[in-house]
Amino acid sequence: xxxxxxxxxxxxxxxxxxxxxxxxxxxxxxxxxxxxxxxxxxxxxxxxxxxxxxxxxxxxxxxxxxxxxxxxxxxxxxxxxxxxxxxxxxxxxxxxxxxxxxxxxxxxxxxxxxxxxxxxxxxxxxxxxxxxxxxxxxxxxxxxxxxxxxxxxxxxxxxxxxxxxxxxxxxxxxxxxxxxxxxxxxxxxxxxxxxxxxxxxxxxxxxxxxxxxxxxxxxxxxxxxxxxxxxxxxxxxx
Numbered sequence: 001x002x003x004x005x006x007x008x009x010x011x012x013x014x015x016x017x018x019x020x021x022x023x024x025x026x027x028x029x030x031x032x033x034x035x036x037x038x039x040x041x042x043x044x045x046x047x048x049x050x051x052x053x054x055x056x057x058x059x060x061x062x063x064x065x066x067x068x069x070x071x072x073x074x075x076x077x078x079x080x081x082x083x084x085x086x087x088x089x090x091x092x093x094x095x096x097x098x099x100x101x102x103x104x105x106x107x108x109x110x111x112x113x114x115x116x117x118x119x120x121x122x123x124x125x126x127x128x129x130x131x132x133x134x135x136x137x138x139x140x141x142x143x144x145x146x147x148x149x150x151x152x153x154x155x156x157x158x159x160x161x162x163x164x165x166x167x168x169x170x171x172x173x174x175x176x177x178x179x180x181x182x183x184x185x186x187x188x189x190x191x192x193x194x195x196x197x198x199x200x201x202x203x204x205x206x207x208x209x210x211x212x213x214x215x216x217x218x219x220x221x222x223x224x225x226x227x228x229x230x231x232x233x234x235x236x237x238x
Contacts, residue, residue, distance in 0.1 A: 027051060028077065032058035041068045043088070050074050059083045064091050066112065073097060082106030089135065093117040099144070104128060105151075111138050113159060120144060129153030129177070140164040153177045161185035170215075171195040178202065182209040182232075191215065198222055205232040214238060 029052045031041065040063040047070050054077035055069060061081055066088035075095050082105070089112035099121040104111075105128035113135035124147035125139065136159035146168050152175050160183050170192050181204035187193075193213040200222045207229040214237045221228075 027074075028054035028056060030056040030058065031061075033060040036060065039063060041065060043067060044070075047071070054078065057081050057084075062086070064088055066090060070094060076100070078102075080104070080106070080108075084108050086110040087112055087115050089113045089115060090117070091115050092119075095122075096120050098122055101147075102126070104131065106130065109133065111135055111156075113137060114140075117141055124148070127151065127154055127156065131156040133158045134162045135159040137161045137164065139166075143167045145169055148172055150175050150178070155179055157182060157186060159183060161188055163190070164188040166190045168192055173197040174199040174202075176200045180204065182206050184208060185211070188212060198225070200224065203227070205229060207231050208234070211235060 039061060041061055043065040044067045047067055050071065050073045052072055053074055055075060056079040059081040060083055062083055062085045064087045068088065068091045070090050071094040073094060073096050075098055077100065078098065085107055086109065091112065093114050096118060098119055101124045102122055103126045107130050109130055110133045111131060114137045115135060116139050117137050118141040120141060120143045122142055122145050124145055126149040129151040131154060134156045138159055140161050143165060145166055148169055154175060155177050157178055164185050169190060171194060174197060176199050178199040179201045182202060184206045186209040188208050189212045191212055191214050194215050196216060196219060201224060202222060203224050204227045205225060208231045211231055211234045214235060216236055217238050
């Protein structure tokens with residue numbers, strides 16, 4: 001009975017009127033595919049549902065499109081399916097009140113630009129080995145998070161400023177599966193970092209990639225790093 005169990009739903013977006021079941025209780029919104037042919041949640045489908053307190057996406061969806069769940073500012077919980085492969089740009093940005101530990105695992109490969117930007121109360125993030133592309137500013141502004149864990153096998157640091165402004169975290173270790181370069185501004189303005197371990201298989205530190213780590217006292221540069229770009233290690237004042 002939709003009227004009984006969907007008190008959280010104020011309107012059914014036109015983009016998901018067919019092929020998707022949506023229901024809610026106590027403002028936690030659950031979304032599941034109507035049948036096995038439904039794979040995608042479309043652009044802007046649930047844009048700015050600020051009343052919702054949580055989201056549970058069931059198995060079957062493989063793609064979440066741009067801005068699909070943008071600005072769920074009241075959300076306190078999220079469940080993503082293992083079937084998910086791609087997350088679009090700004091799809092979960094501005095979830096400013098979610099204050100839990102976040103684990104992104106399963107089969108997810110691509111996280112779009114700004115996808116999880118400004119989760120300013122989230123406590124921690126764990127990224128699985130399946131992730132091969134973290135987009136620009138994807139996780140920037142997690143200002144309360146104190147733990148960032150990359151699974152062994154992870155090699156998805158691709159986007160500029162992808163983990164910038166993690167101002168509370170004190171320690172980061174990059175597994176040796178991270179290869180190539182740290183992109184522009186990757187860990188810019190992480191001003192509370194006291195310990196940072198670089199992957200032995202990096203070859204380039206991009207511009208401003210670790211700028212502003214004002215509490216970091218020592219750093220070991222692995223042998224394979226051949227190039228350090230302008231401002232990569234600026235303002236290591238400690």
